[in-house]
Amino acid sequence: MNDDVHRYNRDRWEALAAADALFTRPRLDLDAAAARAYLRLEQLAITEELTGTRVLCLAGGGGQQSAAFALLGADVTVLDISPGQLARDRVAAEHYGVETRTVEGDMRDLSAFEAASFDLVWHPYSLTFVPDCRVVFREVARVTRAGGRYYLMCANPFFSGLTHASWNGEGYTLKDPYVNGARTSYPDQEWVYDRAEATIGQPVEYRQTLSHLMNGLIGEGFVLTFLSEITAGDPEAAPGSWGHFTDVAPPWLELVWRLKGSCQWAHVG
Numbered sequence: 001m002n003d004d005v006h007r008y009n010r011d012r013w014e015a016l017a018a019a020d021a022l023f024t025r026p027r028l029d030l031d032a033a034a035a036r037a038y039l040r041l042e043q044l045a046i047t048e049e050l051t052g053t054r055v056l057c058l059a060g061g062g063g064q065q066s067a068a069f070a071l072l073g074a075d076v077t078v079l080d081i082s083p084g085q086l087a088r089d090r091v092a093a094e095h096y097g098v099e100t101r102t103v104e105g106d107m108r109d110l111s112a113f114e115a116a117s118f119d120l121v122w123h124p125y126s127l128t129f130v131p132d133c134r135v136v137f138r139e140v141a142r143v144t145r146a147g148g149r150y151y152l153m154c155a156n157p158f159f160s161g162l163t164h165a166s167w168n169g170e171g172y173t174l175k176d177p178y179v180n181g182a183r184t185s186y187p188d189q190e191w192v193y194d195r196a197e198a199t200i201g202q203p204v205e206y207r208q209t210l211s212h213l214m215n216g217l218i219g220e221g222f223v224l225t226f227l228s229e230i231t232a233g234d235p236e237a238a239p240g241s242w243g244h245f246t247d248v249a250p251p252w253l254e255l256v257w258r259l260k261g262s263c264q265w266a267h268v269g
């Protein structure tokens, strides 16, 4: 897969990794308890031991989640578009003395993996970097075993394209039509990387409406087991700040799905 979407994301994430941007810094301070807490497994009702669980960190490079799962004894594979991000996963694996397999690729094409080869697909924020989430869902359904799970953290589609910079003195201006696949772009927050050191293109994202997301996964045979709106908000924060914006408009959704099949409710691991 080598289209404009692929090239833009690859170049942008290579630049972000080179600039040591926020999402490219490996977690090197974890132990097993901290890893469970970092992944928020109890809140997600993923309570079992993960030793030997086959985890795919999908578009999840950077050395954060891969390191946490490996510390918990999981058999970890990371697929990411950015070699720089995958290098961070290898740095983290070496730091902890664990094995992690890294695979360069596009989340829309998981042909590097056999069918049903993962117990848990863990997909941190990245889905909106591609125009059609359903291409990704089809691939995820293929590589997840029956009874396996898919964790998805993604943009809350109602606030797609809005940031704290959308403050108009009274609220945050919603102005774009609610259309699936609509392209949006906004500046990275100022704390993501040091502007004095690098100039990097803005993220280009595509709105995935809630019905398109949910019906897409239902159509692939997934059953929803957990949903939350993630806020990072601060009720005391000043209007127009990130803390205030995220208190008013939860920017992310977090979902856990279970793939139906012959061993539908089998335990992961």
Ligand SMILES: C[S@@+](CC[C@H](N)C(=O)[O-])C[C@H]1O[C@@H](n2cnc3c(N)ncnc32)[C@H](O)[C@@H]1O
Pocket: 006, 009, 010, 013, 023, 058, 059, 060, 061, 062, 063, 064, 065, 079, 080, 081, 082, 085, 105, 106, 107, 108, 124, 125, 126, 129, 130
């Ligand atoms: C916000 S980061 C999420 C992962 C990171 N571990 C974290 O904790 O934030 C987004 C990741 O998606 C990757 N990415 C962007 N577009 C992609 C695509 N089309 N296929 C695979 N990975 C992609 C980037 O290289 C980056 O590592």
